[in-house]
Each structure stands twice: as structure tokens, then as C-alpha cells.
Amino acid sequence: MNMSQATTEQRGAPLGFVGVGTMGRPMARRLLQAGHALVVFDRDEAAVAELVALGAQAAKSVREVADRARIVFTSLPTPAIFKDVAIGANGLLEGETLKILVDLSTVGSRTEKEVAAGLRAKGIETVDAPVSGGAAGAQKGSLAIMAAGASAAVEEVRPLFDVLGKVFVVGTEAGQGQLLKLLNNMLSSTAFAITSEAFVAGMRGGLDPEVMISVINAGSGKNGATLDKFPKHVLPRSFDFGFPVGSVCKDIGLAVDECQALGVPMWVGNVARQMWNYAAMQDGAARDMTELVRYVERWSSTDGLEDSQA
Known part of the structure; x- marks a missing residue:
């Protein structure tokens, strides 16, 4: 057969x-x-x-x-x-x-x-x-x-x-799919973390977030966060992507551990992991991952994007 x-x-x-x-x-x-x-x-x-x-x-x-x-x-x-x-x-x-x-x-x-x-x-x-x-x-x-x-x-x-x-x-071999998925998720969550910092900085500097999105997506800084998560879930302040911070912590933790086991030092990955874990410890584990922006706003002692657009 x-x-x-x-x-x-x-x-x-x-x-x-x-x-x-x-x-x-x-x-x-x-x-x-x-x-x-x-x-x-x-x-x-x-x-x-x-x-x-x-x-x-x-x-x-x-x-x-x-x-x-x-x-x-x-x-x-x-x-x-x-x-x-x-x-x-x-x-x-x-x-x-x-x-x-x-x-x-x-x-x-x-x-x-x-x-x-x-x-x-x-x-x-x-x-x-x-x-x-x-x-x-x-x-x-x-x-x-x-x-x-x-x-x-x-x-x-x-x-x-x-x-x-x-x-x-x-x-x-079983395990090879897992490794690639973890690498993908680590890239995605790291991109969202740095994009959150960039947008909060831009807001503090008086930039319009819609203009920022348009320019970044037309240039070399575009990534999954700027192309999808920010325009759909962050700028509208809906924060409803559907993936919790706790799950991001699990995935990036597994990714960093596996990469280190393969001999890669993971300077950037470890910092991104710490940032997500810190957000989770601030009552954020069950929150939607796109709410990381709110934590960056809080840590920056700045008005939120929502308040700035009011």
C-alpha cells in the first residue's frame, strides 16, 4: 500500500x-x-x-x-x-x-x-x-x-x-522543527521589544506614530511588529493579538537555552528574555504580548500612546 x-x-x-x-x-x-x-x-x-x-x-x-x-x-x-x-x-x-x-x-x-x-x-x-x-x-x-x-x-x-x-x-529528526520554531519566535519577540522602545522614544520626541509606521515600513527598520502587531493591535490600543506575555517568556527562554547549548553566547537574546520576564513579573504574564508597550511607557515615565493621541 x-x-x-x-x-x-x-x-x-x-x-x-x-x-x-x-x-x-x-x-x-x-x-x-x-x-x-x-x-x-x-x-x-x-x-x-x-x-x-x-x-x-x-x-x-x-x-x-x-x-x-x-x-x-x-x-x-x-x-x-x-x-x-x-x-x-x-x-x-x-x-x-x-x-x-x-x-x-x-x-x-x-x-x-x-x-x-x-x-x-x-x-x-x-x-x-x-x-x-x-x-x-x-x-x-x-x-x-x-x-x-x-x-x-x-x-x-x-x-x-x-x-x-x-x-x-x-x-x-524530531526536534529540528522545534529549534526552527524557537528561533522564529525569538526573532519575533525581540523585534517587538525593540520596536516598543523605539515607538515610545519617538512619542517622547513628538513624532506621530502613524507617520512612524509608514516611514519605518518603507525603510530598513520594518519587521513583524511594525508590519502587523503595531498597526493592528498597538496603535488602536486594542492589545488583542491573542498570545500572552507568559507564553513569550516560555518560548524565548527555551530558545536562548537551546542556542547556548549549541555554543552561541546569545548577548541580544538574553537581554530580550530579561525584558519579557520583567514584564511578566510586573503582573503581566497573562496579558496580551502587545501590552509590552504599556510597560515600556511606564518604565519611561511617559504618557501612553493613547493619551498622546487624545
């Missing part, structure tokens, strides 16, 4: 999905809308109920998902939770049906490699496939998916990735 035949014949069997939160729920919804049967589990009963209303089947445990589905997706918030779900007691590795775990989480390469080794001992392949694009990208099916794993497993799940966004095969 070749891979195209396998995918076609297995389409009628349910896919599994564990972790249907901010990112997992819209991805699971897209799989349902594409016609796939789905069995889901999450501790948040309301999130599960929303998907059940769209046709998903609810599982009573992680183990049940792996008992019923050959391919299981995970989208989980921390390395510890992912490890417990995958290889802990009554975890996915104890399932009778699971053959491919597709991990969409951001948990770092060391945890991913440890989990992949544990699952492989049970005959289960891991496709390391963290995603970039945020909740909006998950809803639109425009995520960038960084997939790494055994070629046969990656090819089998590729049609499912096409429902979620654009897949980039970045390697053949």
Missing part, C-alpha cells in the same frame, strides 16, 4: 486531537470542516463541547484518543504537559491504535527528542510540527508548519497539514 492509498483508506477513521485551546481549537475546527472525523480531549469541557457541536467526538481521557485514532495531533502549552500527555501514565504511548503523533506544540527540541524516543520504542513515529501564525493564522488555515520526522510519516500526514497551512519540511 503506498502513502496516497493509505491516506485515502484511513480518511474514514477518526483523527485524534489533544489540546484544543487557543491554537488547537481552530486547527481542530478546520480538520472537521475538511470532512475528517475527529476524536478530541481537553481538560476544558467548554472547548471540547464547541467542537462536539461541530461533529467531533469527545474522549474521556488521553488514552482513549490513542485507542481510537491512528494519527493524533497535540497542541499543548508547556514541555511538562506535553511530556506527561505523550509518555506519562495513561498517556498516548499506551494507546492501542496510535501510530503517528503530530506535535503542533512549542516545547523545545530536548523534550521533543525525549518523547520521540519513548514513543518509537512502542512503534509510534513522531512528526515534530510546531506552527507559526498565531490564532488568526490557525483560523484562516494560513499557518507556517515546520515539520521534521521520518519521511514516510511526514508524507502520510502532509494532506492534513495542507488543511492547516503551508508545510515546510525542515528535517528528518
